[in-house]
Amino acid sequence: MNDCNNPKSEENCDKKFAVVNPTRMCQPMGAVQAMMGVKGAMPLIHGSQGCATYMRFQLIRHFREPIEVASTSLSEKTVIYGGEPNLLKALKNISEKQNPEMICVMSSCLTDTIGDDIGGIIRKFEDANIGLDIPEMIPIPTPSYAGSHIEGYDKAILALVEHFGRISTSNNKINLIMGNMSPANNQEVKNLMNDLGAKAIILTDVSETLDGPLNESTLELHQEGTSLKEIEDTPNSIATISLSKHADSAGKYLKEHFNVESISGPLPVGIKNTDEFVMNVCDLIGVDVPKKVERDRGRLQDALVDAHAYNYRKKVAIYGDPDTVIAIAHMISEMGMIPKILCTGIKSERFIEDIKELSRDINFNPIILADKDIYDLEQTLNNHSVDLLIGNAYGASLANKFNIPLFRIGFPIFDRIGSQRITFVGYTGGIRFVDALTNMILDYYYDAEGYKLSKEELSFTPKSINNPINDSNDTINPVNPIDDEIANSY
Numbered sequence: 275m276n277d278c279n280n281p282k283s284e285e286n287c288d289k290k291f292a293v294v295n296p297t298r299m300c301q302p303m304g305a306v307q308a309m310m311g312v313k314g315a316m317p318l319i320h321g322s323q324g325c326a327t328y329m330r331f332q333l334i335r336h337f338r339e340p341i342e343v344a345s346t347s348l349s350e351k352t353v354i355y356g357g358e359p360n361l362l363k364a365l366k367n368i369s370e371k372q373n374p375e376m377i378c379v380m381s382s383c384l385t386d387t388i389g390d391d392i393g394g395i396i397r398k399f400e401d402a403n404i405g406l407d408i409p410e411m412i413p414i415p416t417p418s419y420a421g422s423h424i425e426g427y428d429k430a431i432l433a434l435v436e437h438f439g440r441i442s443t444s445n446n447k448i449n450l451i452m453g454n455m456s457p458a459n460n461q462e463v464k465n466l467m468n469d470l471g472a473k474a475i476i477l478t479d480v481s482e483t484l485d486g487p488l489n490e491s492t493l494e495l496h497q498e499g500t501s502l503k504e505i506e507d508t509p510n511s512i513a514t515i516s517l518s519k520h521a522d523s524a525g526k527y528l529k530e531h532f533n534v535e536s537i538s539g540p541l542p543v544g545i546k547n548t549d550e551f552v553m554n555v556c557d558l559i560g561v562d563v564p565k566k567v568e569r570d571r572g573r574l575q576d577a578l579v580d581a582h583a584y585n586y587r588k589k590v591a592i593y594g595d596p597d598t599v600i601a602i603a604h605m606i607s608e609m610g611m612i613p614k615i616l617c618t619g620i621k622s623e624r625f626i627e628d629i630k631e632l633s634r635d636i637n638f639n640p641i642i643l644a645d646k647d648i649y650d651l652e653q654t655l656n657n658h659s660v661d662l663l664i665g666n667a668y669g670a671s672l673a674n675k676f677n678i679p680l681f682r683i684g685f686p687i688f689d690r691i692g693s694q695r696i697t698f699v700g701y702t703g704g705i706r707f708v709d710a711l712t713n714m715i716l717d718y719y720y721d722a723e724g725y726k727l728s729k730e731e732l733s734f735t736p737k738s739i740n741n742p743i744n745d746s747n748d749t750i751n752p753v754n755p756i757d758d759e760i761a762n763s764y
């Protein structure tokens with residue numbers, strides 16, 4: 275029997291007792307990211323100082339923007355006697371000093387464990403300030419032991435729609451729930467909606483808030499993003515499309531309470547998934563696909579054909595958020611590559627179902643790592659080689675160990691700059707993705723004229739790396755080149 279708890283044991287244990295290097299973030303982090311796209315919103319973490327510091331630290335080093343996350347700064351005493359005085363004081367301070375349009379109060383592991391009634395404390399504050407001009411306040415329960423950033427994001431969007439949604443006259447808009455995506459991807463979706471002639475309420479719009487111009491003040495609340503008025507208008511839309519299948523609770527709520535049609539996914543990445551998104555939008559607003567969009571689609575097809583010879587049969591391991599992993603798996607399959615290992619950090623039936631659908635489409639069964647971490651991915655890579663990793667910065671050590679390049683997408687990316695400008699959504703975003711990924715492969719596996727390097731050449735030839743974000747500087751002497759045994763994987 276394997277002795278997995280004995281650190282001296284050399285047995286290959288199937289680790290089940292802990293998460294070693296997670297591919298997920300904590301639950302309030304997802305809620306904070308959703309709130310970053312709301313105009314004039316101030317997130318407040320009801321917990322210890324470290325929780326808010328952790329969020330700020332991760333967000334700032336990824337987006338390289340000033341990020342405001344307030345904290346109720348609980349101490350040992352408040353843990354014993356309850357966090358109400360700290361929360362009341364924080365609500366007062368934020369209202370007086372920053373005067374945001376909204377304060378969203380996220381619980382943490384600590385405050386959910388001691389049982390603080392955040393909704394009740396907010397009501398107490400509001401009752402004590404009747405008649406005064408205080409911000410809107412909403413509670414969001416986000417104990418991290420009961421979910422990841424994925425659930426946190428979903429709960430935040432639901433809380434916004436539940437709190438602010440009001441039925442009035444039809445607005446002929448489509449609510450778009452974005453999921454955690456980069457500002458540049460967010461902008462791609464907005465551009466595509468514009469090209470289609472569709473009006474949208476973006477839930478929530480980080481395209482400006484997390485990729486803004488240089489500003490003298492780092493302490494101002496952002497004046498861009500989705501307004502509370504727009505969120506109020508969501509029950510009057512034609513439909514809600516959630517680009518994340520794991521963040522569709524607000525869509526379901528609007529369907530149930532206001533009969534707004536709800537469509538869940540997929541993330542529009544690659545030809546097939548973007549086609550589905552485009553057709554959904556065109557059907558909802560009753561238009562044909564515009565010529566410009568058809569042309570962009572054709573240019574993505576052209577990019578796929580141009581790059582195909584370099585990418586064909588490359589084996590890829592992808593890790594990260596389930597919607598992103600599946601979407602990228604579809605995209606790289608369209609590029610002729612093989613999604614050999616798909617890893618996500620949360621339990622998700624939808625993730626498994628989506629992989630089954632992908633398997634049928636491409637006639638290949640990927641290795642599925644669901645509710646797993648980067649340690650599990652490493653164990654799998656010990657027995658199943660791949661040519662390329664796609665995921666966040668936490669996989670850099672694996673890329674080093676296995677001498678393969680890492681194409682960085684997802685969150686967090688703290689070891690490169692430009693994370694807010696990473697693009698792969700839609701037809702035009704897809705073109706940039708194909709170019710960047712193929713150029714990485716050319717840099718890594720091909721010589722200066724674009725001829726495939728042999729195993730021997732790869733072992734001795736340091737490669738020059740040109741891509742500013744997704745380079746492979748940390749893995750310059752690849753010893754795991756293309757091997758023809760891949761044919762046996764089919």
Ligand code: SF4
Nearest residue numbers: 300325328382383418
């Ligand atoms: S996991 Fe819990 S304790 Fe840690 S930062 Fe997140 S909410 Fe705070």
